[in-house]
Amino acid sequence: MPDPSPAVPVPQLSPAAFHILVALADDDRHGYAIIQEVAARTGGEVMLGAATLYRSIQRLLEQGLILETRERPAPELDDQRRRYYRITPRGRAAARAEARRLQQLVELARAHGIVPARA
Amino acid sequence: MGLYRALLTLYPRSFRAEYGSEMCAVFEQRRRSAGGAAGRAVVWLTEGGDVLINAAATHWDLARQDLRFTARALARTPGFTLTAILVIALGVGANTAAFSVADFVLLRPLPYPGSDRLVKLWEGRPGYSRNEVSPANYRDWKSAGTVFESMGAYNPIELNLVGEGDPDRLEAAAVTAEVLPMLRVEPALGRVFAAADDREGAPGTVLLSQGLWQSRFGGDAGVLGRRVMLDGTPHVVIGVMPRGFHFPRRGVALWTPLMFRADAFEDRDDNYLELVARLRPGVSLQAARAEMAVVAGRLEREYPRENEQTGATVIRLRDELPQQSRLLLLTLCGAALCILLIACSNLANLLLARTLARQKELALRTALGAGRDRLVRQLLTESVLLAAMGGGLGLLVAVMAVPLLARLVPDALPIGQAPSLDVRVLLFAGLITGVTAVGFGVLPALRAGRDTGLEGLRDGGGSSGGRKQRLRAVLVVAEVMASVVLLVSSGLLLRALWRVQSLDPGFRSEGVLTLRTALPLPKYDSTARRVEFYRRVLTEVAALPGVQSAAYISFLPMAMGGGIWPVSVGDRQVGRRGNNTASLRYITPDFFKTLEIPLRAGRGPAESDRLDGPAVAAVSESFVRRYWPDADPLGRTFEFAFQERTVVGVVGDILVRGPEQASEPQVYLPATQVPDGSIIYYTPKDLVVRSSLDPTALLPTIRDIVRRVDPEQPISNVRTMEEIVAEQTASRAVQARLLGSLAAVALLLAGVGIHGLLSYTVSNRARELAVRMALGARRRDILAIVLGQGIRLAAAGVALGVVLAHAAARAMAALLASVGPADSATLAVAGVLCLAMVIAGCFFPALRASRADPMAAIKAE
Numbered sequence: 002m003p004d005p006s007p008a009v010p011v012p013q014l015s016p017a018a019f020h021i022l023v024a025l026a027d028d029d030r031h032g033y034a035i036i037q038e039v040a041a042r043t044g045g046e047v048m049l050g051a052a053t054l055y056r057s058i059q060r061l062l063e064q065g066l067i068l069e070t071r072e073r074p075a076p077e078l079d080d081q082r083r084r085y086y087r088i089t090p091r092g093r094a095a096a097r098a099e100a101r102r103l104q105q106l107v108e109l110a111r112a113h114g115i116v117p118a119r120a
Numbered sequence: 121m122g123l124y125r126a127l128l129t130l131y132p133r134s135f136r137a138e139y140g141s142e143m144c145a146v147f148e149q150r151r152r153s154a155g156g157a158a159g160r161a162v163v164w165l166t167e168g169g170d171v172l173i174n175a176a177a178t179h180w181d182l183a184r185q186d187l188r189f190t191a192r193a194l195a196r197t198p199g200f201t202l203t204a205i206l207v208i209a210l211g212v213g214a215n216t217a218a219f220s221v222a223d224f225v226l227l228r229p230l231p232y233p234g235s236d237r238l239v240k241l242w243e244g245r246p247g248y249s250r251n252e253v254s255p256a257n258y259r260d261w262k263s264a265g266t267v268f269e270s271m272g273a274y275n276p277i278e279l280n281l282v283g284e285g286d287p288d289r290l291e292a293a294a295v296t297a298e299v300l301p302m303l304r305v306e307p308a309l310g311r312v313f314a315a316a317d318d319r320e321g322a323p324g325t326v327l328l329s330q331g332l333w334q335s336r337f338g339g340d341a342g343v344l345g346r347r348v349m350l351d352g353t354p355h356v357v358i359g360v361m362p363r364g365f366h367f368p369r370r371g372v373a374l375w376t377p378l379m380f381r382a383d384a385f386e387d388r389d390d391n392y393l394e395l396v397a398r399l400r401p402g403v404s405l406q407a408a409r410a411e412m413a414v415v416a417g418r419l420e421r422e423y424p425r426e427n428e429q430t431g432a433t434v435i436r437l438r439d440e441l442p443q444q445s446r447l448l449l450l451t452l453c454g455a456a457l458c459i460l461l462i463a464c465s466n467l468a469n470l471l472l473a474r475t476l477a478r479q480k481e482l483a484l485r486t487a488l489g490a491g492r493d494r495l496v497r498q499l500l501t502e503s504v505l506l507a508a509m510g511g512g513l514g515l516l517v518a519v520m521a522v523p524l525l526a527r528l529v530p531d532a533l534p535i536g537q538a539p540s541l542d543v544r545v546l547l548f549a550g551l552i553t554g555v556t557a558v559g560f561g562v563l564p565a566l567r568a569g570r571d572t573g574l575e576g577l578r579d580g581g582g583s584s585g586g587r588k589q590r591l592r593a594v595l596v597v598a599e600v601m602a603s604v605v606l607l608v609s610s611g612l613l614l615r616a617l618w619r620v621q622s623l624d625p626g627f628r629s630e631g632v633l634t635l636r637t638a639l640p641l642p643k644y645d646s647t648a649r650r651v652e653f654y655r656r657v658l659t660e661v662a663a664l665p666g667v668q669s670a671a672y673i674s675f676l677p678m679a680m681g682g683g684i685w686p687v688s689v690g691d692r693q694v695g696r697r698g699n700n701t702a703s704l705r706y707i708t709p710d711f712f713k714t715l716e717i718p719l720r721a722g723r724g725p726a727e728s729d730r731l732d733g734p735a736v737a738a739v740s741e742s743f744v745r746r747y748w749p750d751a752d753p754l755g756r757t758f759e760f761a762f763q764e765r766t767v768v769g770v771v772g773d774i775l776v777r778g779p780e781q782a783s784e785p786q787v788y789l790p791a792t793q794v795p796d797g798s799i800i801y802y803t804p805k806d807l808v809v810r811s812s813l814d815p816t817a818l819l820p821t822i823r824d825i826v827r828r829v830d831p832e833q834p835i836s837n838v839r840t841m842e843e844i845v846a847e848q849t850a851s852r853a854v855q856a857r858l859l860g861s862l863a864a865v866a867l868l869l870a871g872v873g874i875h876g877l878l879s880y881t882v883s884n885r886a887r888e889l890a891v892r893m894a895l896g897a898r899r900r901d902i903l904a905i906v907l908g909q910g911i912r913l914a915a916a917g918v919a920l921g922v923v924l925a926h927a928a929a930r931a932m933a934a935l936l937a938s939v940g941p942a943d944s945a946t947l948a949v950a951g952v953l954c955l956a957m958v959i960a961g962c963f964f965p966a967l968r969a970s971r972a973d974p975m976a977a978i979k980a981e
Contacts, residue, residue, distance in 0.1 A: 058139070084142060
């Protein structure tokens with residue numbers, strides 16, 4: 002299937018980076034919130050470590066897949082030490098491309114009977 | 121929490137500054153939300169491990185970025201990059217090459233298992249501590265010594281191998297059965313000698329070297345049990361030694377058992393054995409020396425005449441190295457270090473200049489948010505990258521240089537010809553490269569870390585920092601100093617070489633071909649048969665076109681220095697005490713004519729001196745001076761080599777032991793008067809031929825003549841007399857040439873350094889100089905200012921260098937052949953060369969300064 006994503010090629014994502022982008026897909030979040038969101042969505046299976054998280058964030062920022070937002074929540078909910086991150090359109094494209102790649106892999110495995118066909 | 125914060129210091133500082141506090145906050149929250157001690161422990165373990173892995177990964181990310189950036193920056197300035205890489209390559213290459221040779225010769229253990237317990241034993245006498253040992257003393261030492269696991273004797277010999285192709289003369293060693301097992305080297309094929317092999321009357325056996333086995337027997341495993349003819353007697357091949365096995369020296373092609381006839385133990389003055397022994401485990405060298413001193417003392421009391429003042433010298437086999445070889449190598453290492461010092465200071469200078477030139481760029485990047493540590497990191501990356509490239513190239517330089525240094529590997533050692541590149545050498549090259557990178561990279565990096573601030577952005581920032589200038593000046597002084605040391609040292613060695621080469625050897629070596637036809641025993645046992653061989657060969661050779669004369673002698677001068685016998689004249693008795701010795705040579709009549717040794721009185725040995733006639737001798741002038749200083753020597757007699765001899769002629773002295781050692785007086789006896797079956801070692805074997813045409817062109821014809829006279833007789837050691845003389849100074853010549861080229865490189869590097877410094881100063885002081893010119897200073901004054909700066913630096917370097925050079929010269933005094941360490945001509949030449957180099961280095965910057973347009977310079981500011 003041809004890739005309909007933008008002309009600028011999107012970089013390949015590590016699993017941690019993919020999780021972070023997915024966690025940011027519907028809302029801006031700070032670091033610890035990202036960890037919690039990923040844990041919640043995976044049923045506690047993926048617990049990102051702080052070091053992995055911030056190294057991924059640094060690379061995602063450099064690659065322009067996320068950005069640091071200046072908008073902050075209401076003062077009573079805010080912590081000055083926190084920084085909030087937001088996914089960029091390029092980040093969305095990258096996450097979409099990665100999801101498609103994973104899906105293709107799953108279909109490949111299914112076609113060869115490694116995972117059961119969907120009911 | 122503090123521990124986690126401490127862990128974060130593993131990150132690059134820039135990363136920590138950006139995310140450190142957030143990471144701490146996240147960690148804190150996770151820890152709090154984990155229930156119980158076990159939960160907290162899990163958080164600690166996972167987060168701790170996570171930090172370790174990611175910190176390393178972050179460093180790697182940065183390094184990759186820096187490398188990319190650095191590669192681009194270096195590619196933009198190819199001149200600087202190329203200079204830097206070449207300078208490092210020279211420093212690393214010179215040091216790696218010097219190290220690999222020095223390590224090979226001086227440091228590495230000999231290639232025998234447990235070689236640190238192998239020792240050599242010599243008879244020690246006043247004045248000379250290493251004399252060969254007589255069989256009788258060997259036997260007594262061996263039976264009395266308790267400190268040795270085993271002791272054996274050997275004797276370097278040469279043998280004629282006949283059959284299996286052309287007859288050949290081969291270097292060999294006769295060894296007692298103890299020797300090879302003691303070295304703990306297994307034969308590649310067959311067995312080594314057993315006790316039964318070296319008994320008198322045992323059948324002849326022989327061991328082949330790997331090289332001889334391959335070249336002569338085609339590597340055929342069926343060689344075991346084959347009979348070969350050595351010096352006319354049959355020997356059975358019992359084994360082949362492995363590749364890389366050398367003993368006692370490189371070049372030995374076969375080994376035979378050393379047998380002693382029953383009467384060999386009678387004459388305690390017959391010294392020809394070399395002894396090797398293995399210390400018992402736990403016995404120190406000192407203990408062995410102490411015991412052998414006692415043993416030798418007892419033997420001296422038992423045999424007061426033969427063993428007068430005879431001790432036992434015990435040294436490690438590893439230390440059997442001529443002092444001169446050791447000193448040559450150490451000098452080489454010192455010179456290489458000088459080059460490294462110069463290379464490092466030169467690079468530091470180059471990089472400092474580059475950093476200063478880039479100050480605006482660096483300041484801009486700081487202003488744009490790059491942390492100071494990122495800049496330092498960037499500059500360090502640049503040094504490391506340059507060092508790595510230079511080091512790689514340097515290794516290549518070393519690989520190419522090592523074969524050229526092979527002449528410095530003495531062939532008297534049981535090791536190969538040239539060192540191979542191995543892990544030790546690679547490690548050393550890496551170390552030197554690392555030292556270089558740190559030496560020249562850290563300075564500019566630290567400087568950048570300290571100095572990059574906003575002031576770098578201001579225009580005219582060039583006037584910043586007399587301190588930087590001072591540092592760069594110190595570096596230049598160090599370069600000049602090191603080049604002076606090298607120049608003076610190589611100059612002194614060159615003078616020593618010339619002095620040694622200019623010594624008159626007492627004979628004329630030009631136009632003389634030499635070769636050896638060693639007549640085997642027992643075939644040529646009888647003197648008459650040998651004389652017949654000489655007569656036929658010499659008659660035919662002398663008749664060849666261009667040949668002026670030809671003769672035979674026992675050993676060629678310089679090629680063999682020994683062959684010394686005691687002399688007794690009247691009541692001066694033979695004894696060890698004093699200098700009553702002379703070198704013995706048997707010759708055929710035309711020897712003096714062939715080498716053009718002047719006849720001072722009487723005649724030389726002649727055909728008419730028969731074996732049954734009166735024993736006659738020609739002696740050298742120093743012999744006459746010693747024994748009959750005030751009388752006519754002709755017709756006088758002396759006791760020498762078992763007989764009373766009558767002096768019939770006096771000839772000029774020659775340097776038998778070469779130009780660097782004192783030679784004994786010489787005694788020449790007629791070849792016709794070698795007693796049958798006695799003094800066989802001295803039977804004439806070396807042919808000398810003087811020709812008015814190219815002497816080497818004679819060789820094929822002479823081969824034909826020898827083949828006609830005796831088809832089984834091999835020819836070996838073909839050389840011209842000039843080559844033999846040149847060999848005496850070969851290692852000196854290599855050394856002088858080597859140090860000379862290192863000095864040239866050093867001079868060049870120092871010139872580059874001075875040029876770089878002054879170029880920078882001139883552009884830095886452009887405004888000042890322009891103002892001076894605007895105020896009326898003439899071009900000449902500007903030239904003087906710039907040149908003056910260069911010359912002041914050079915003078916400081918030369919002054920320090922001369923002091924150091926003097927110390928270096930004293931350390932290598934033994935190499936200098938009595939050229940004084942403060943040789944004024946050498947110092948003057950070194951000084952002039954340095955001055956010329958400084959002026960050349962200053963010239964272009966000075967010219968540029970004097971030609972600058974003052975108004976333009978001022979406006980540009």
